Amino acid sequence: MTxxxxxxxxxxxxxxALSVGALAATLRAEVFAD
Structure with a gap:
């Protein structure tokens, strides 16, 4: 059980961790796109 x-x-x-990493990558891509 343990x-x-x-x-x-x-x-x-x-x-x-993957979700946070993907979110961070997406936000970073949007920032760099500007």
């Missing part, structure tokens, strides 16, 4: 919980936490953290 291992599965840790696994989900890792997956969630990874997805959150």
């Amino acid at each position: 291992v599965q919980l840790i696994g989900w936490a890792v997956v969630f953290t990874g997805v959150a």
Whole structure:
């Protein structure tokens, strides 16, 4: 149970990091476009 919980936490953290990274890249691209 604990291992599965840790696994989900890792997956969630990874997805959150990718989402934040994509958002930051998009904002940065818009700023540089100007």
